[in-house]
Each structure stands twice: as structure tokens, then as C-alpha cells.
Amino acid sequence: MFKAILLEESDGKVAARLTELDDDRLPEGDVTVAVDYSTLNYKDGMVLNGIGRLVRTYPHVPGIDFAGTVADSSHPDYKAGDPVVLTGWRVGEMHWGGHAEKARVKGDWLVPLPEGLTAKRAMAIGTAGFTAMLAVMALEDHGLDPAKGEVLVTGAAGGVGSVAVAILHKLGYQVAASTGRPETHDYLTGLGATTLIERSEIAEPSGRPLDRERWQACIDSVGGKTLACVLPQIAYGGSVAAVGLAGGNTLETTVLPFLLRGVNLLGIDSVMCPLPRRKTAWARLVRDLPMDKLDGMINEAKLSDLLTLGGEILKGQVRGRVVVDTHA
Known part of the structure; x- marks a missing residue:
């Protein structure tokens, strides 16, 4: 039994x-x-x-x-x-x-x-952390660079967001963490966030096809209107890794960020990810995710x-x- x-x-x-x-x-x-x-x-x-x-x-x-x-x-x-x-x-x-x-x-x-990882820490990572690592890897494949500016993480206090903030900070990036929960601000700065963004600030699209370039890239776990708001704010050649739909699965936007700024919208799937990339992602997590941050x-x-x-x-x-x- x-x-x-x-x-x-x-x-x-x-x-x-x-x-x-x-x-x-x-x-x-x-x-x-x-x-x-x-x-x-x-x-x-x-x-x-x-x-x-x-x-x-x-x-x-x-x-x-x-x-x-x-x-x-x-x-x-x-x-x-x-x-x-x-x-x-x-x-x-x-x-x-x-x-x-x-x-x-x-x-x-x-x-x-992976060697050096306990079962407990592996589950502290889980699908959420594994997905965060896949998102970072996809952004790296499309030119992510610590010298190019801030990386936005939406839903930052959640599972994917928390691990993403910690990994990006460890890799030397300036991280803007978006959350609607003020009580998580200390938690997020402890993980390495350098800027805190109120969720309402990016909750609604401006209505303009292009906005001021604010972020070199984004890991977005919210989707919906938040993703529609962020896309026109991505810098030239930047990318958004879409990992979730906590804010809805409908995306109403224009193609202009893609056509005029060369923005990339990268879909991240962790479910059917091939075994070789899985092994690479787990090895990267052991290397690039600070275990003291994970434990916290x-x-x-x-x-x-x-x-x-x-x-x-x-x-x-x-x-x-x-x-x-x-x-x-």
C-alpha cells in the first residue's frame, strides 16, 4: 500500500x-x-x-x-x-x-x-525552475547579454519567476521583477532583483503599437494583457520567453514590435522537451542556480x-x- x-x-x-x-x-x-x-x-x-x-x-x-x-x-x-x-x-x-x-x-x-543535487532540491526546482532555465537558455540563444540592459521577469514571486530572478542575477544580469504583492519585495530583492515593478504598471497595453524601449528581454509567466503590454517595450532585437498564462491565454497585439524592432516571441515548452536539452538544463541549474537562494x-x-x-x-x-x- x-x-x-x-x-x-x-x-x-x-x-x-x-x-x-x-x-x-x-x-x-x-x-x-x-x-x-x-x-x-x-x-x-x-x-x-x-x-x-x-x-x-x-x-x-x-x-x-x-x-x-x-x-x-x-x-x-x-x-x-x-x-x-x-x-x-x-x-x-x-x-x-x-x-x-x-x-x-x-x-x-x-x-x-544530477550529481550534487538532492531529491528535495530537485523538487524545489521542479517544472517551474526547469522551465525558468529553459527560458534563460532560449534568451541566450537569441543574444541575451548582461551589457544590453535589464531583463524583466513577470509574476516574479511565483515559482518560475523566483528561479528566473535568482538565475539571471547569478549570471550577471540586472533584473526587473514585476509583482502585485508588496509583501514579496524583500524576498525578490533577496533573490537578486535590482528593480521592482508594480504589476499594475504593465497590466494594460498602452494602445500604441510601439512604446519606449525599456527591457532587453523578458521572461513572462502571465500572458494575456501583460504580455501585450510588454512586447512594445522590448528593445531592438530583444526577446520575450513566454512560459505561462496566469493572466489569460489570449494575446491581442500588433505585429509591429516584430517587424520594426525585430523582437522575438519565444514559446517555452517543458513538457515534451527532448532528453538532451533536459539534461543540459538540469546541469545548468546545478551550476547557475544559487542553492542558498533555492533553499530560501x-x-x-x-x-x-x-x-x-x-x-x-x-x-x-x-x-x-x-x-x-x-x-x-
Whole structure:
């Protein structure tokens, strides 16, 4: 038997509960993992609350990330005792996930836990931090340069934003952090933000096709009107890495920033990211994410806490990274 958060649907409504399941309930897969830690991302909040039809089949165990140790394997690359981490591949959506003490998945979806990284810190990173690193890498591929000016991070106090601020600061960039929560200002400056931007300042487009060039680049987790506001403010040749939709998935803008300033809009997908780039991103996280800053982002939780936290993250009430000890 193993503990798990189980989602069940009745009359179109999804309910979550903490329960115990027998091992024979685990889905198909060639690697069984004893999960030590999981985490909570915005997408997990959607799944826990039955939003967005991300899950099509119930009952279901959520959790798009987990880290632990291989318990049993028929995959050639993994054996019992190997430390591993998983993010993406629609685990926790189409396939049972990591909000449990055990998970069974395809070995091709796993990444060996990088040397120098604990399972707990891997889940402090999770999909949010992994996505932040992919965004930084994409911006670097398009000319990001510490000498070219500030980099804006929207939704900066959230999971993606927090890790992005810390990484960019470590790499020598001036970071402008946008948030609508004044109580997080000290937290963000502690991560390395050099400028704090009130969320309302970039919440609505000006109506002009081009505005004053303010940022060399942006990592945007908000989308919607915020992204439409930021695009005309990106400097010539700059880029925006779009990583989220907390503010909506509709983008109403003009093509002029792209045509007259050569601005790049870069879509960041962490779910189906190929294995070689995954390994590169995890190696970069070990190198470029200050572990003391990461530790300062951690909010520890147990499985039962997810029943409440799943709603709070959707309301923007979760700061930093939630790390779930599955055995607590």
C-alpha cells in the first residue's frame, strides 16, 4: 500500500482526497519509483481543482513532478537504487503522477538526478525552475547579454519567476521583477532583483503599437494583457520567453514590435522537451542556480496540504516553491 492524493469525478465535479492505494493500482510503465519528494506547480493547481480538462480519465493521481529512487526497473538505463527526477511528459495529466509515495512511468521519461543535487532540491526546482532555465537558455540563444540592459521577469514571486530572478542575477544580469504583492519585495530583492515593478504598471497595453524601449528581454509567466503590454517595450532585437498564462491565454497585439524592432516571441515548452536539452538544463541549474537562494524559496508541505494549496496557487497566494515530502 502507498499514500496518494486521489482525484475522483462525479456529476462533472472533481474531488480530491488523501488515501491509500494498493500497488496493483499503479499504471503501466517499465520503472517503478519510490517517490521521496514532489512539488506544486500552477498546472497542478488546475488539475487538483478539475480546471482545463487536463485530466480526461478518473480516478487519477496528480503531480507533474517527482524525485526519488528506482524501486524496480526493466528499462536498460535504470536499476533499483538509482536516484531519478521526472518533469513533464504529461505525467500528472494523462498518466498518474507524483503526489504519492510511489509512481510507475516509462524509463524514457526519467532523468538521472544530477550529481550534487538532492531529491528535495530537485523538487524545489521542479517544472517551474526547469522551465525558468529553459527560458534563460532560449534568451541566450537569441543574444541575451548582461551589457544590453535589464531583463524583466513577470509574476516574479511565483515559482518560475523566483528561479528566473535568482538565475539571471547569478549570471550577471540586472533584473526587473514585476509583482502585485508588496509583501514579496524583500524576498525578490533577496533573490537578486535590482528593480521592482508594480504589476499594475504593465497590466494594460498602452494602445500604441510601439512604446519606449525599456527591457532587453523578458521572461513572462502571465500572458494575456501583460504580455501585450510588454512586447512594445522590448528593445531592438530583444526577446520575450513566454512560459505561462496566469493572466489569460489570449494575446491581442500588433505585429509591429516584430517587424520594426525585430523582437522575438519565444514559446517555452517543458513538457515534451527532448532528453538532451533536459539534461543540459538540469546541469545548468546545478551550476547557475544559487542553492542558498533555492533553499530560501522552499515552503515545505505534506501530501494532505495539497488539498488546500492547490486552490491557493491559482489565486497567486503561494510564494516561491512548495516542496512536498510524500512520507510526512
